[in-house]
Amino acid sequence: MVELTSVPEIDLATVKGRAIKGIAALTGRTFLLQIISFFGFFLLTVFLGTAEVGLFFAISELVAILGYFSDVGLAAALIQKKEKPSVKDIRSTFTIQQILVLTLLIIVFCLSPWLRRFYHIDQSGFFLLVSLLIGFFLASLKTVPSVLLERKLKFDLLVVVEIIESFLFYGLAVFLAWQGWGIASYAWAVLARGVVGVILIYYFSPWRIGFALERESLRHLLKFGVPYQANTFLAVIKDRLMNVFLWKIVGASGVGILGWAQKWAQMPLRFVMDAVMKVTFPAYARMQADKEELKKAVEKTLFFLSLIIFPLLVGITVLAQPLVHLIPKYSKWEVALLALYLFIVNSFWAAVTTPLMNALTAVGKIKIVFKLMVMWTVLTWIIYPILAIKYGFNGVALGAALVSFSSAIAIWLTKKYIDFKFFAPLLKPTLGCLAMGFGLLFLRNFLPLNIFSLILLIFIGGLFYGGLVFLMVGKSLTVDVKKLFYAFKNH
Template sequence: MSADKVFALPALEAAAVKRKSIVGAVSYFSRTILSYGIAIISALILSALLRPEDFGVFGLVNQIIALLVFFSDIGLAATLIQKKESPTDEEYKTAFTLQQILSWLIFLLTVSLAWSGVVAQKTGPVGNYILVSLGLSFPLASIKTIPSLILERKLEFSKLIIPQLVEQLFYNVTLVIAALLGYGAFSFVPAILMRSFSGVIAMMFIQRWQLKIGIARSALRSLLGYGVKFQLNDFLARIKDQLFYLALGYYLPLAQFGYINWAKNWSSYPYNLTVQNVMSLSFPIFSRLQHDKNLLKRAIEKAIFFISLVIFPLLAGMSVFVYPLLAVFPVYAKWEPAAFSLIFFTLSIVGGAISTPLTNTLNAIGHISTTLKLMGFWTVLTWILTPVLIYLYGYNGVALAAFIISLTSFLPILFVKKIVDVQIVEQIWRQAVASVCLAGVGFFGLEYWSQGLVKLLLGMALSGFIYVVVMMVLGKNKVVLEFASLRNARK
């Protein structure tokens, strides 16, 4: 099959995929806003109640768990989503059985780590409790895997978000209550357990799948080809991120690692709201469209346009208004040492907002070898550049390194354009210019916005208004056209 040959889906199938994708995406995104609204309110409360050391403890243990996630899936879930034909019952059963085996092994490993005392040496006993509770979440989460895959393949994203909403609600409410009661870092333990159990129960009501145990050799062979490559890519990502941050957690004092963890978490909210959600939707959608290059091109460009429309002003606003926010609310003054890191983590996401959907595109259409090369390059760059900048600038060097590495985010564009002739600059330049104008207004009024809550809100409103005005001047027709296409597709 020629790589550059354009295949087209049958008109009815293409229309159905487009309609279900857009309807599902709109529903998924709207419900996700509620989910992240809950998370942000919780984060604001926790930032006031917990110490930097508490965030450091949770961040360190969470890196251990995130590293172990690699061993929980061997790429089978991605393979089942990416398959052109519908997975067989034998493939579902094989994937579920392997995940159960791996997840229980990981739980036993977390218990062993807790028993060894390695974690407690850095975090105290509370780190062990968090570690074991996170370990128990693995076998519980694996129960949701097949039902989630079925929903993704059916493009029923509006249902897929419901268990996540339930998990988010139970997790954050429990976490805030425990923190208010004075449990400190231990507050994460009951919150993690409530999240795990509530998510499983919600998924069982939404998409039933009879649990089946067994491994079929033929199914295993068909799954491992793509799965191994996908997992190798994930392995490099974990070396770049989780293993590196785990090393940082052991090297740096808990308070400094807490500043890094707090700044990185806050900078990730716009990314998770936009890019992460689009990635969750785009992988199964792009997989279905991989043989229709024209439709795939339009889908990629539309995704990039709407991501940048939302995330660019959010990132610009966060970078500008972090210092006025800390000045207006004295309860958050303890986080001022993390403000510099927050700004540069936030700016680093600008590049990731474009590159991540494109690497996800490469994975979805079967070009996993290309993303392996990219991930290898970024992993080496992270491990070389970050220690140098930490030596020069202390813990703030981590965010500086992330920003510098993000400047290489143009590379996935070059690889994708070899397959699909996407026009990325056309989709983002208006949002970029409008966001710079937003940041300019915010920057020149920094001293004024820091003088009280009313002036701060005025500054945010004025900056947001400037963004809207500039967008309308530069791209009113483009915005109207893109939103009209969404409305038409839903009919």
Template sequence: MDETYIQDVKKKSIIGVATLIARTFFLQIVSLIAMFILTILLSPSVFGIYYIVLAIINILNYFADIGLASALIQKKDEPGSEDYKTTFTIQQLLVSVSVLIFLLLSESIGSFFNLTNEGIFLLRALLISFFLSSLKTIPSVILERKLEFGRKVVPQILEVLSFNIVTVFLAWRGFGLTSFAYAALVRGVVGVVAIYILSPWKLGFGISRSSARSLLSFGIPLQAGAILALVKDDLLTIYLGKVIPIKAEIGYIGWAKRWSEVPLRQFMDNIIAVSFPVYSRIQHNKEVLRKALEKTTFFTALFIFPGVVAMVILIKPVALVIPGYFSKWQFAFFSFYLLSVNAILASLSSPLVQALNALGKVKTTFILMLVWTFLTWAIIPILVSRLGFNGFAIGSFIISLTAFLPIFLIRRYTPYSPIKPLLKPTIGTIIMALSMSIPLATIGSSLFGVILAIISGVTLYSLFIYKTSKAEVAPLFLQLIKTIKMR
């Protein structure tokens, strides 16, 4: 593989990760502030209905996408016009038919889940938003293949800003659950307009048999694994929404899951978004792939380990500082702690699953997902029936202990080892945890104690990483600073 090409991919991957982290840091602040305000303005039962409806839409998303977009990204050669038109046409046929069916069945779906009229309206609004989102696929694929993540993030920024601003404003005005519905429609329109301005693509219809056959040979097994993930996650949420009579308890599960995954959404999603196309570009060079995987493991742990541990330490003190917040959400804390362990283990396994997909080993990842899906449905429903809503987190924790499986699988194709990349972030996180616990233990759960704990933890962790890993982190942070200044 040409050294110049490898260096170009490396440069673009660093820029991509830095750009996405800068974007997500900003958007997470916006989303977390909005989420916090909404958890004050809206009741847990409203969030319970929202999570159920969102899970229904996610199901639709999986069945309306048969992996063609991922196949275009993974494709070794540059896709042609026929590839793009074939993907767009097949996807739009699936999306249009699916949306129409769900719109016609919306009343029945609402009746089945005991949704209010507002819940049914939310379902319909999210269906329309889903259709609008499907129109962005080809322009997004074009940018992703070019590793132009700087342009790709702009529509996402506009979408998140518009959604959160509209949701909070309408919730403040008393719209309740329908706040999410109107915000979803605004987000859908904003996203489509923005992506076509930044990545123009002339809409075209047509199906090439040879192109479809080639893309589907990769896309269908990949999407089969995604559908299993759907059965494992979103279908389970829908099932719980039916068997758990108190919607507030679904809200507790959603709250715990949402907050425990904040570090994943902030860092891991961005790393994976870059790593899949990058791994696809370097899949022929096993040594380069090994180095890329170990670098991914290092940076994932560098950000996610301290992020998760800090949230575990701070969640209760912060809730106690805010009037009325602890009493409202305290029942979700136990689930939050267990799901936080899941987040750490998922941060290690998810990039490796993406690497297997980039290598074209979609059948292997399908079997892996099959195992996780079986365990999910074999364990969680039983625990929920016996232990209540906390059974979800307990079962998820048990299943997360199998996160080591992708390590053994990826080692069949490259001599990857996670031990060295994990060592420094793990030690640094332990130091950070101790430094944060001391002020909270001595001062107590006060605003001053929380601020002091954050300053102490960030300072000591940063100093440790600077002393032990300066050469590894410097390129990313320099690019991150440059990206922030450009914004």
């Protein structure tokens, strides 16, 4: 068993090296994770109907809301803390979290009869709710081991756990859905994932479980944790609570359509950005004193995110319609195409705004991020319901696109605190994507609608974009790749 006090702190040079290695390792392994998620979700949306998919999305959002009340930001505070956290810090965090988790579970079980009546949840839906609540409790047990790994930037081990969890979840869910288990497919998969995940994380990052309520430790942690959690709580109100609210307006089928569209629109973000954000948060935090290094890091982040995410979003936009018509049993999702295109607009903005919010949070500018979250939350709750009532699920997607343009304010505010260049890192990837997109649209009109044509379009698009990027930034890209391999070799 590893003692908590043996966790070493690391210097800036090591942070930079491990961050580069961490991003590459996380991106590579997360790519595998997202491949599993991609095919798993795709197969589930083949075997299940829009209402069944919508019920899972809606209940998952309901339970996910609880997660944001379960640690009051203490886990993030442990990661952000400059000094090495003490045993009392960690055990106090664990104790508070478990008290909150158990309290929330009791509240939800007491409210469950009302929830079933209000949302017309049947017995299978209630079983899904119970399984997700059990999964919520199991996930809370993983917080401390995960924090210990993140502070050491050992993200590769975290991703191993996530890959196994994801493979188990989607593998079991798809098999059961194929066998006709319906919504219960999700429920059993959630339970299996939760149990296996806890076992694995404690194997990779064991710690002596203990309870403590150290007043001084909690005071220091809550100083960062509460504002941080206030921001995430606003994100819950803006996104997850809104989705639960919309469940009543557009119904389970409408939630399923929105979930499908949003899932595919955000897939490029999940492929790359989640890994980058997870690594850059502690890395940025340790670069707080070096403004020039922080500036360069932010610009590099924007460049690489746009380099990878932008062409994927353009590709989805061009190829979504023919794919829906070609795939057997997938025509039921044709109604979601307009929503998909509108959510893609939102994803373009998210690709460049999210890393900036991450940087501001990492360097302690929590109040700025909080004010931005207030703005986005207010806009969301004003625009979404009005458009949902008037235009249904497409109105919700339109609202998401409109709200995303307010990200320009976030960019302007970030530049006041971090003197980075915004347009320069994005220019060449954007030009390459536009050229690729128009080229694919032109070619699509001359090719027959079949799988071979789609494969050809994907191949030509990738080759064309890759060639353009190499011509525009080939030299600097080669230098960065060499740095990446050097980081792997020496860290």
